Amino acid sequence: MRTRLLRLPKLSPMARREALIFYLCISPWIIGFLVFLAYPVFRSLFLAFHHYRIGHAPVWNGLDNFRHMADDPLFSKSFGVTLEYVIGSVPGSNIIALGIAMLLAQKIRGVGVWRTIYFLPSVVSIVAISVLWSYVFNPQYGIVNNLLDMIGIKGPGWYTSETWAMPTIVLISWWMVGTQIIIYLAGLKGIPQEYYEAVEVDGGGPWSKFRHITIPLLSPVIFFNMVMGFIGAFQVFDAAWILGSGSGRPNNATLTYMLNLYKQAFEFGNLGYASALAWVLFVVIMGLTALVLRSSALWVYYETEKK
Amino acid sequence: MTTKRQLTTQPAPRRWALRRNWRMSKSTGRRIRLTITYILLTAGAITMAFPLVWMFLASFKPEWQILTNPPIWIPSKWVHVNAGDSTKEIALWKVENPEGEEVQVFTIGTRRYTTAVDINALADVLLSVPADQLSDARAQTVGDVTLNVRRQQGGGEVVALARDGSNLVVAPAEVVAGAAQRLPLDLVNSGARANITIGDYKFQARELDEDILLALGPESQLTVSVPKSTAQDIFLVHPEELSDPQFFHIGNTDLQLYRLEGRPGDQRFVQVGLETWQPVLEMDEALEHGYTIPTEDLPGTPEIRAFELATMPVYTFTQEDGSEQEVILLTQTGPNSFVIPVDAATTIRLSPLEKLSYPFVKTVDGVSLRYLDDYEEQGEKHSIVIVGERIDMTMVVPQASIDEAFDVDSGSLDRVLKVRFRLENYVEALSRDVGGATFITFYKNSAIVVFLNLLGTYLSVIPVAYGFARLEAPGKNTLFLVLLSTMMIPFPVLLIPTYEIFRTLGMLNTLWPLFIRAFFGSAFFTFLLRQFFMNIPRELEEAARIDGANTLQVLWNVILPLSKPALLTIGIFTFWWNWNAFFEPFVYVNSIQNFTVTLGLAFFKGQYVYNYHWLMAAGMTTIIPIIVLFFLAQRYFIEGIQLTGLKG
Known part of the structure; x- marks a missing residue:
């Protein structure tokens, strides 16, 4: 010093x-x-290796918290549920967002109006959207099942059905893609027009343009959106809490990782175990990000613009 | 042509030709592509906007329109007509009259029908079939009657007649149809119960005019309808006034016909309906002319007297000066009676019970008065007191007025609707109790949280960003790297220790945890603002310094005015995130008095699970501030996101 x-x-x-x-x-x-x-950060790392209930002193228990996860059915259930959400939500919402962004990137009239409509669902709170979803996807008389009924399809039980509860929540993420759209749109605007013209000169159609110009030049943006999507999706909580009535209904089909963590910490009072859960989530997210980052060398194309 | 054909083997012209071809179709191709783009955009926009539009519409619907199949798109209300001079509203329906014109009607009587069959006629064709070999019943018209027909596995269409253990006793639909007829349900039920055995099977039937009738269903209903204009002839009578009951038919439905005591002429009246009514009185009149007397001063039996719009008990009691006074008894509380002189009671009238739910109570002069401040009568608000006993009144209409009556199947009646956006949903939702607080409290809390977050963010982020952008000091670069890396830490890791910190500080269940951290900088906003500051030319700052400005003055007079866009972006994002935040408020705040709107909405949903009209109205109010903000400052939302997306 x-x-x-x-x-x-x-x-x-x-x-x-x-x-x-x-x-x-x-x-x-x-x-x-x-x-x-x-x-x-240090406190939570410390607690992850302790048995700790609020008001009591933490008791060192080594790796017990982590060992406990292996035979905790709620842990595996919530991990599976979250994985289901991540797999359903991230690629799906990115494909939808990219599709919409490509439509908006055309020379169309009233871009502002279109953009507003597509972005609007993303400004409102997920809580309000989940409340709305509980109405729109009401299994008996919700408008979605009513419309399906009109074309002769018997709609499922949506958030009340064990199979469909998570897909219903995934649909929310497919609908709230405004942020991704805007990022893709900015990315698309950054692709020089000459590249497309070059493909036209070579006689390539829309598919070649998409495959050989859009995708490679947009890959850093796709990469960014995917990583941010993964990080967010692993922490999904609000919609699951509302649509699962705060208890992972039906039959823990909406018990996401964060919901389980919340219950462990604040309903069961296992703060040490919950800290361990938080660190496992952190490691999973970091590991996955690193994996995507490593693999990015294979598919992300960075323009080398060295002046 | 020949030369060209020869040349086709050459590569260069071929490419030229291709390009030429392609160019010719270019404009059409572009047009097709644009058309497809617009179609897809429109389809997508409808999908995107639909849930929010549906929410908006639902927030204005009355409760009965919320969950219907087929859906009701436009908020509307049922149209009613007043029954004569009374305040009773009668529902209006649309139906085709016998002449085939669509008319607005109200209904004055119904009769239920069922399909019944004489069981003896089926004795030879009865069959016992396991229930699982039969399909579900479906109403189907066979011949002249409607039957609940089931399909038998490997057999024809049958009708189930009785249970036989786990089997059902059935008969072929065609045979049943030949023997069945449609009969009024009350007629069938008026027969004596007959438990009859045919073969091995037991039936619960009715014996009527030597027939053994078995009611099979499905039940149907006929309704007598009269044109809307007849409603003005309806008036209310006390049941005791009715005499000489008779029946009279409209089509197949019986209506009750009465004479009225004390009414001259041979006029007969049709009973339209029975309704429980409650006398009410204008509040001003009751308070001005009413007074309390000991109940024991009232003579034993009152005279029931019909006033213009109500029938009330009238007592004649002797006042202290010896004169006699006729009073109407309004209400009693213990030994006290609240009365009003007959002459002073000019506004007594009847009100249908449905309009008097949830009255308030106040004590006046030793008696409790039940009253309503916003009693609505023919479009006007009144302040009324609820007085006297409930009375079952009969609504009647002169027989002569219903000569246009006709009977129709109840299923063909449709309510008459009028477009109406029900703003009351909002008032009701916002004033509804959510575990001891209302949305007004949640709004106040959210406003406080958002305001303090804005204040805290600006106070902390501006100096920190300025420091990193403009000032030099040992360790600066390391610290900036630390700042950037903190953006990577996901909040679950911090959750439990942060909870402990707030607990130790005694901040749990207060609003403090929701804004206090904003006063200590935010890595994300700091980064954003620093980038912006870096792009402001240093020369401007130095010019100000030469003029003798200190750091604070430079910041305030030079840097901040130039940074408005970045500051606005930060403000908008702070508003946006804090207004919508759910998880952290949910963890740190448990007492309902400190809920934010998002939390409040979540718990409102827990409490009013199926009151979607309130839920949607409450939901709308929580999203309106954000939507307004978005429309005002769309540019900053989008630029902010682009900035974070492309540089973050």
Whole structure:
């Protein structure tokens, strides 16, 4: 520490003053970082290896929390449910968003109006949307089943059916794709028009343009949207809580990972176990991101623009 | 042509030809592509907008239109007509009259029918069949009658007549149809019960005029309908006024016909309906002229007297000065009676019970009065007191007025509807109790949370971003890397320790956890603002410094005015995220008094699971602020997302 302190006087008085102002300026963040980030990270890592109930002292239990997951049926159930959601939601919503963005990128009239309509579902809270979903997908008299009935299809029980509960929640994510659309749209706008013209000159049709120009040049954006999608999807909670009446109904079909974590921590009071669950989720998300990142070398095309 | 044919083997011209061909079709191709684009965009836009539009419409619908098949698209209300001078509203229906014109009617009587068969006629064709070999019953018209027909596996169409253990006793549909007839249900039920055995099978039938009738269903109903205009002739009578009951037929339906006591002439009246009524009185009149007397001062039996619009008990009691006073008894509480002189009671009338639900109570002069402040009568609001006893009144109409009556199958009646957006849903939803609070509280909380988050974010992010953008200090780059890396930490990892911190600070169940962290900077917004600050030319800042401005003045006078777009983006995102936030408020706040709108909506749903008209109205109010914000500042939403998406 002493050597560090001795380094400061080497600065000129002006520079010292500036450094002082700098640290003064960023002091809110430093306090926030220490109290609400650094400490919680270490504390939660510490708790993950302890048996801990609120009001009691944490008791070291080594890897017990993690071992317990192996034979905790709720853990495997919630992991499966979440995986189902991730697999259903991320690719699906990205395909839909990319499709819409490509339509919007054409030379069409009233882009602003179209964009507004497509973005609107994404501004409202998922809670309001889930409440709306519980009405629209009401198994008996909801408008969706009514319309299906009109064309002679008997609609499923949606969020009340064990098979269909998660797909119903996936549908919400397919519907709230405004953010992805805008990111794709910005990406598409960044592709130089000459590339497409070059394909036209070579006699290529729309498919070649899509396959050989759009996809490679958009791949960094696709990559970004996928990673953000995975991170968000693994933490799905709001819609599952509302549509599953807060208890993973029916028969834990909507018990997502975060819902299980919440219940472990705040309903059963197993704060140590819940911390371990949080770290497992963190590792899974990081692992998956790393995997996508590694694989990105194979399919993400970065333009090397070195001036 | 010949030269060209020779040349086709050459590659270059061939490419030229292809291109030429392709160019000719280019404009049509583009047009087709554009058309497809527009079709897809429209289809997509309908899908996207539909749920929100449906929510909007549902938020204005009365409860009965919420879950219907087929769906009702436009919020509307049932149209009613007033029964004569009374405040009773009678439902109007649309139906084709015998002349084939569509008319608006109300109904004055019904009769239920069923298909019945003489069981003896079927003795030879009875068969016992396991129930699982029969399909579900389906109403089907066979010959002259409608029957519940089932299909037998490997057999024909049959009608089930009775149970036989796990089997059903059936007879071929055609034979049943030949022997069955449609009869009024009350007629069939008026027969004596007859438990009869034919062969091995037992039947629960009715004996009527030597026939053994078995009611098979399906039941149907005939309704007597009269044109809307007849409603003005309806009036209310006390059941005791009715005498000399007779029946009279409209089509196949019996109607009750009465004479009225004390009414001159040979006029007969048709009973339209029975209804429980409650006398009511204008509040002002009751308070001005009514007074309390001991109940024991009232003589034993009252005289039941019919006033213009109501029938009330009238007592004659002797006042202290010896004069006699006729009073109407309005209400009694214990030993006290609240009365009003007959002459002063000019506004007593009857009100249908359905309009008087949930009255308020207040005590006046030793008696409790039940009252309503917003009693609606023919479109006007009244303040009324509920007085006297409930009375079952009969609605009658002169026989002469219903000469246009006809009877129709009840299924062919449709309610008369009028488009109406029911704003009351919003008032009701927002004033509804959610475990001890209402949405007004949730709005207040959300407003506080959003405001303090905005304040905290600006106060912390601006200096931090400025520091990282403009100032030099040892360790700055390392700290900036740390700042960036904190964006990677998913919140579940922080959740439990953060909960502990708030618990230790005694902040759980308050609004503090929902905004306090905003005062300590946000990595994401700091990054966003720093990038923006970096693009502001340093020369501007230095010019200000030469003029003697200090850091704070530079920030306030030079940097911030130039950073409006970034500051707006930050503000909008702060509003957006905090208004919509659910998980964190859900974890940190348990007391309903401190709920935000999103939390409130979630619990509102828990409490009013099937009251979708309220749920949708409440939901609309929670999303309207965000939608308004979005329309006002769409540009910043989109630029903000592009910024985070492409640079983050």
